Amino acid sequence: MAEKQLGGAGLRGQVAGQTALCTVGQSGTGLTYRGYDISDLAEYAQFEEVAYLLLRGKLPNRQELNDYTAKLRKLRALPDALKAVLEQIPKNAHPMDVMRTGCSMLGNLETEEDFSEQDDKIDRMLAVFPSIITYWYRFAHEGVRIETDGDSESIGGHFLELLHGKKPSELHERVMNVSLILYAEHEFNASTFTARVCASTLSDIHSCVTGAIGTLRGPLHGGANEAAMALIEKFKTPDEAEQGLMGMLERKEKIMGFGHAIYRESDPRNAIIKKWSEKLAKEVGDEVLYPVSVRCEDVMWREKKLFCNADFFHASAYHFMGIPTELFTPIFVMSRVSGWTAHVKEQRENNRIIRPSADYTGPAHSEWVPIDKR
Numbered sequence: 173m174a175e176k177q178l179g180g181a182g183l184r185g186q187v188a189g190q191t192a193l194c195t196v197g198q199s200g201t202g203l204t205y206r207g208y209d210i211s212d213l214a215e216y217a218q219f220e221e222v223a224y225l226l227l228r229g230k231l232p233n234r235q236e237l238n239d240y241t242a243k244l245r246k247l248r249a250l251p252d253a254l255k256a257v258l259e260q261i262p263k264n265a266h267p268m269d270v271m272r273t274g275c276s277m278l279g280n281l282e283t284e285e286d287f288s289e290q291d292d293k294i295d296r297m298l299a300v301f302p303s304i305i306t307y308w309y310r311f312a313h314e315g316v317r318i319e320t321d322g323d324s325e326s327i328g329g330h331f332l333e334l335l336h337g338k339k340p341s342e343l344h345e346r347v348m349n350v351s352l353i354l355y356a357e358h359e360f361n362a363s364t365f366t367a368r369v370c371a372s373t374l375s376d377i378h379s380c381v382t383g384a385i386g387t388l389r390g391p392l393h394g395g396a397n398e399a400a401m402a403l404i405e406k407f408k409t410p411d412e413a414e415q416g417l418m419g420m421l422e423r424k425e426k427i428m429g430f431g432h433a434i435y436r437e438s439d440p441r442n443a444i445i446k447k448w449s450e451k452l453a454k455e456v457g458d459e460v461l462y463p464v465s466v467r468c469e470d471v472m473w474r475e476k477k478l479f480c481n482a483d484f485f486h487a488s489a490y491h492f493m494g495i496p497t498e499l500f501t502p503i504f505v506m507s508r509v510s511g512w513t514a515h516v517k518e519q520r521e522n523n524r525i526i527r528p529s530a531d532y533t534g535p536a537h538s539e540w541v542p543i544d545k546r
């Protein structure tokens with residue numbers, strides 16, 4: 173893959189540390205986790221297997237994976253004090269704020285007292301994040317208090333079961349699994365960098381993840397999947413979408429779900445989730461959202477050479493599975509917590525506080541003026 177010319181603001185192109193976890197835009201399809209190509213992982217792996225790979229440094233064998241998934245299944249229940257906090261959060265709160273508060277509260281209840289506890293704290297977050305978001309969502313929107321320690325095999329299946337109150341189809345569980353794999357890790361993206369900066373002060377794991385959740389929330393990062401949904405659902409036909417996009421481009425508006433800080437010609441996660449979105453579209457008999465999305469992709473490439481990033485076809489895929497739009501970015505959290513915490517572990521192994529310098533652009537000298545004279 174040709175390298176994108178990187179430079180300028182936003183620390184673009186500057187090496188800010190080392191990692192053995194992930195390459196972005198370098199070889200193969202452009203994305204690897206510990207050397208494994210994302211297309212192989214999405215085709216053959218379970219999300220829990222990928223989390224194990226990121227967090228423990230190698231793919232698990234059958235016994236290790238069984239033990240790991242069994243451990244995660246046992247960690248799904250919410251403490252009463254956390255349920256009480258979630259019940260206080262208003263219905264109109266953004267679910268990413270719920271995730272942030274839920275993670276922070278968990279840190280109060282199950283504090284990481286010593287880094288030797290990090291693996292257990294991480295596994296707990298992986299297991300309990302779907303419970304946090306669905307418990308709040310169902311309580312706030314339906315007034316029900318759900319049991320969160322369900323017996324679904326996978327984290328993705330568990331999330332769908334808690335959300336919809338019934339076991340998901342095999343297809344939906346599979347798509348969730350693929351989606352969680354695609355979102356798990358992405359080198360020094362903004363939220364992961366946040367987690368590493370926090371870790372570099374020797375802070376606790378819940379603080380690292382809480383900060384990362386806040387960073388992921390923005391529409392230039394994880395929030396783009398929700399913004400992409402808001403865009404595509406405005407259009408009733410592909411022609412309408414084309415017209416709408418042309419207008420937005422003329423007005424120099426940002427089109428969410430397109431472009432990337434590192435990739436130049438494509439985001440390898442797009443082709444994978446697009447394929448699953450197409451399958452789901454057939455399943456639900458969609459004749460609008462998927463063709464509209466495809467037309468958006470064509471127009472953006474034709475007009476601007478901008479390509480869909482991981483977020484764009486996630487919007488239609490999640491929608492076809494009956495997931496409310498505002499829960500799209502929390503799903504990203506449920507997945508990326510694996511990558512964030514693998515980076516925290518890596519940072520802790522070879523730590524120096526992250527503290528860059530700035531070019532000063534303020535006045536050279538300011539004369540002190542007493543308050544009454546200002």
Ligand SMILES: CC(=O)SCCNC(=O)CCNC(=O)[C@H](O)C(C)(C)COP(=O)(O)OP(=O)(O)OC[C@H]1O[C@@H](n2cnc3c(N)ncnc32)[C@H](O)[C@@H]1OP(=O)(O)O
Pocket residue numbers: 391392393394396425426427428429430431432433434478481482483
């Ligand atoms: C999982 C993820 O987090 S993936 C990213 C999700 N975010 C989005 O989808 C939001 C929309 N996309 C964007 O805002 C950007 O493409 C980013 C934030 C992802 C990357 O930003 P940058 O690295 O600054 O982008 P890049 O340097 O390639 O931009 C080049 C030009 O294309 C424009 N551009 C980039 N993306 C878009 C877009 N989606 N819509 C319209 N124009 C765009 C930029 O404004 C810039 O134009 P300029 O030179 O006139 O200012």
Ligand SMILES: O=C([O-])CC(=O)C(=O)O
Pocket residue numbers: 196355357358360361362393433434481482
């Ligand atoms: O790498 C980035 O800048 C954003 C991204 O795609 C991700 O975090 O998955």
